[in-house]
Amino acid sequence: MMRHLKILEYALSSLLRRKYKNLSIILVYAFTIAVLGSVLFLTHALKTEASRLLADAPELVVQRIFAGRHDLIPASYADTIRSIPGVAEVRPRLWGYYYDALVEANYTFLAVEADPPGLTMLAGRLPNGPGECAIGSGVAGARQVEVGDDLYLIDSTNLGLGFEVVGVFRAESQLLTNDLVVLGQEDLIAFFGYPPDLATDLSVVIRNPTEVNTIAGKIKRLLPDSRPISRSEILRTYAGVFNWRSGMMLSVFAAALVAFCILAWDKATGISAEEKREIGILKAIGWETSDILELKFWEGIAISLTSLLLGLLVAYVHVFFLGATLLAPVIKGWSVLFPTFRLIPFVDFYQLLVIAFLTVTPYVASTVVPSWKAAITDPDSAMRG
Amino acid sequence: MDTLIRTEALCKIYNSRRPDEFCALDQISLSIAPGEVTALKGPSGSGKTTLLSLIGCMGRPTSGRILVGGKDVAKLSERFLTRFRRQTFGFIFQQFNLIRDLSVLENVLLPLYPQPTGVAEMQQRGRDLLGQLGLESKQQLKVKQLSGGEQQRVAIARALINAPEILIADEPTAHLDSKLSADLLDILQGISKTGKTILIATHDPLVFNHPLISRTIEMRDGRIIEGPDS
Numbered sequence: 001m002m003r004h005l006k007i008l009e010y011a012l013s014s015l016l017r018r019k020y021k022n023l024s025i026i027l028v029y030a031f032t033i034a035v036l037g038s039v040l041f042l043t044h045a046l047k048t049e050a051s052r053l054l055a056d057a058p059e060l061v062v063q064r065i066f067a068g069r070h071d072l073i074p075a076s077y078a079d080t081i082r083s084i085p086g087v088a089e090v091r092p093r094l095w096g097y098y099y100d101a102l103v104e105a106n107y108t109f110l111a112v113e114a115d116p117p118g119l120t121m122l123a124g125r126l127p128n129g130p131g132e133c134a135i136g137s138g139v140a141g142a143r144q145v146e147v148g149d150d151l152y153l154i155d156s157t158n159l160g161l162g163f164e165v166v167g168v169f170r171a172e173s174q175l176l177t178n179d180l181v182v183l184g185q186e187d188l189i190a191f192f193g194y195p196p197d198l199a200t201d202l203s204v205v206i207r208n209p210t211e212v213n214t215i216a217g218k219i220k221r222l223l224p225d226s227r228p229i230s231r232s233e234i235l236r237t238y239a240g241v242f243n244w245r246s247g248m249m250l251s252v253f254a255a256a257l258v259a260f261c262i263l264a265w266d267k268a269t270g271i272s273a274e275e276k277r278e279i280g281i282l283k284a285i286g287w288e289t290s291d292i293l294e295l296k297f298w299e300g301i302a303i304s305l306t307s308l309l310l311g312l313l314v315a316y317v318h319v320f321f322l323g324a325t326l327l328a329p330v331i332k333g334w335s336v337l338f339p340t341f342r343l344i345p346f347v348d349f350y351q352l353l354v355i356a357f358l359t360v361t362p363y364v365a366s367t368v369v370p371s372w373k374a375a376i377t378d379p380d381s382a383m384r385g
Numbered sequence: 386m387d388t389l390i391r392t393e394a395l396c397k398i399y400n401s402r403r404p405d406e407f408c409a410l411d412q413i414s415l416s417i418a419p420g421e422v423t424a425l426k427g428p429s430g431s432g433k434t435t436l437l438s439l440i441g442c443m444g445r446p447t448s449g450r451i452l453v454g455g456k457d458v459a460k461l462s463e464r465f466l467t468r469f470r471r472q473t474f475g476f477i478f479q480q481f482n483l484i485r486d487l488s489v490l491e492n493v494l495l496p497l498y499p500q501p502t503g504v505a506e507m508q509q510r511g512r513d514l515l516g517q518l519g520l521e522s523k524q525q526l527k528v529k530q531l532s533g534g535e536q537q538r539v540a541i542a543r544a545l546i547n548a549p550e551i552l553i554a555d556e557p558t559a560h561l562d563s564k565l566s567a568d569l570l571d572i573l574q575g576i577s578k579t580g581k582t583i584l585i586a587t588h589d590p591l592v593f594n595h596p597l598i599s600r601t602i603e604m605r606d607g608r609i610i611e612g613p614d615s
Contacts, residue, residue, distance in 0.1 A: 286471030
């Protein structure tokens with residue numbers, strides 16, 4: 001044990017002696033890990049947030065499909081679905097999108113429900129009368145309005161309408177609420193000019209969640225032009241979208257990763273004449289090949305673990321404290337209104353292990369292997385200077 | 386006469402079976418008694434350093450035997466050879482072979498790092514040796530801040546840190562002026578009085594004419610041309 005500790009101590013002092021070279025490796029190495037870590041942290045946090053938010057969403061949403069596209073659904077479909085055993089409640093939902101030419105942003109409009117899922121955290125309150133609205137903080141920021149102000153919007157007949165802001169969403173996550181405008185149901189029908197007895201979709205509450213697929217099948221049979229979408233399918237879509245985006249990001253980043261690998265390989269494997277001489281001296285004065293390999297192993301571990309921790313720390317601060325400023329537009333993919341990130345730190349330790357394995361192992365190997373070549377030569381060369 | 390080191394028909398060929406094949410040692414047989422101070426003298430390329438490195442277990446002969454304390458070292462595996470070398474030999478190299486960015490004390494302690502000796506004991510041994518060689522006040526200085534003579538003394542301290550039985554010095558005065566060379570020989574004389582066996586390769590008359598030397602072996606072209614076993 002004493003022997004290993006002393007070799008470790010020598011390894012650390014060796015690194016300090018070549019501090020500029022090692023510092024430059026650590027910086028580039030940590031930067032690479034920081035980018036990699038940021039992408040993975042952000043993707044994972046977004047996926048976890050999406051699933052947290054959707055935990056409150058209905059088990060099943062039923063849309064109507066016309067010519068392969070989403071169409072408004074007759075409110076009478078709700079009665080048909082309600083008659084299926086196992087269905088607890090069917091609620092027509094009204095929502096839509098709105099392009100605000102003033103700030104060139106898209107908003108999501110939603111008619112207020114008695115018990116809106118996932119929208120419970122409010123500053124102010126939900127609208128409960130005509131001419132009122134509650135808005136996401138992204139909308140509030142874009143239009144520079146707050147509770148008590150009026151929000152002016154252009155309706156489907158090209159008339160300007162004012163809505164009093166009675167609440168601003170300050171949800172724990174802004175993923176779903178950032179671009180949201182919630183109006184009273186009558187206001188929303190009038191604003192978009194909804195035909196009577198039509199809804200955007202139907203939310204279905206099921207008594208036993210394990211029966212979701214059975215009930216979805218029954219709905220499809222009874223209403224052939226409907227499309228039941230289960231919560232797990234939405235979650236899968238979210239995960240797929242974020243994975244695809246992070247995959248694209250990582251592909252773009254792959255070039256930088258390759259550049260780093262070349263640099264690390266060059267720095268780590270290109271043992272300088274000075275280092276070769278030192279290995280020769282150590283061999284000559286009685287160090288075994290295994291001692292030198294252990295020394296180089298500790299050096300590699302110290303560099304790569306320091307870089308790994310530094311990189312992960314930077315990634316953590318970047319994603320969870322600075323709102324992933326550099327990656328948000330790519331991963332998030334919000335068309336115009338980017339939510340100000342206040343992501344809850346979710347870290348997947350399996351991912352950390354993968355990053356550690358993919359970065360530490362090759363670096364340590366690329367440090368030890370060339371030293372092994374130098375260490376197995378006869379110490380006799382040291383005699384000859 | 387007791388024999389501590391014996392070589393039998395020792396040969397060393399570099400770049401064997403290649404156009405630049407070179408025979409550095411040819412049929413070298415010699416015996417060295419414990420406590421003896423032996424000078425290997427001869428011009429550059431005569432094979433002195435090669436012979437020292439083979440006796441010091443730093444390389445393996447092409448043919449022949451090397452017996453140190455009755456043990457045939459050429460047959461030892463790399464690991465045992467290294468351990469044997471560490472326990473038996475101390476080396477003073479022509480180029481000093483110190484690590485310039487390390488302190489004097491750290492350089493002296495280097496051979497002890499891969500051994501189970503405790504840190505406090507290591508440092509005590511290092512300080513004692515540096516004290517004996519007049520370097521106590523310089524132990525924290527970097528080696529590159531020292532003069533040539535001081536670096537040579539650091540190299541001697543490092544060679545002695547393992548308390549080896551045999552001290553091997555390759556051209557130890559090559560980079561020293563006459564005064565420093567005389568000082569070095571005085572130090573070696575002191576070490577010899579402690580009973581250590583010393584082998585010195587040199588072509589410096591100051592060394593092989595010094596009263597410290599109990600035997601001189603002259604070499605040329607890889608062969609012994611003058612000495613008891615020639």
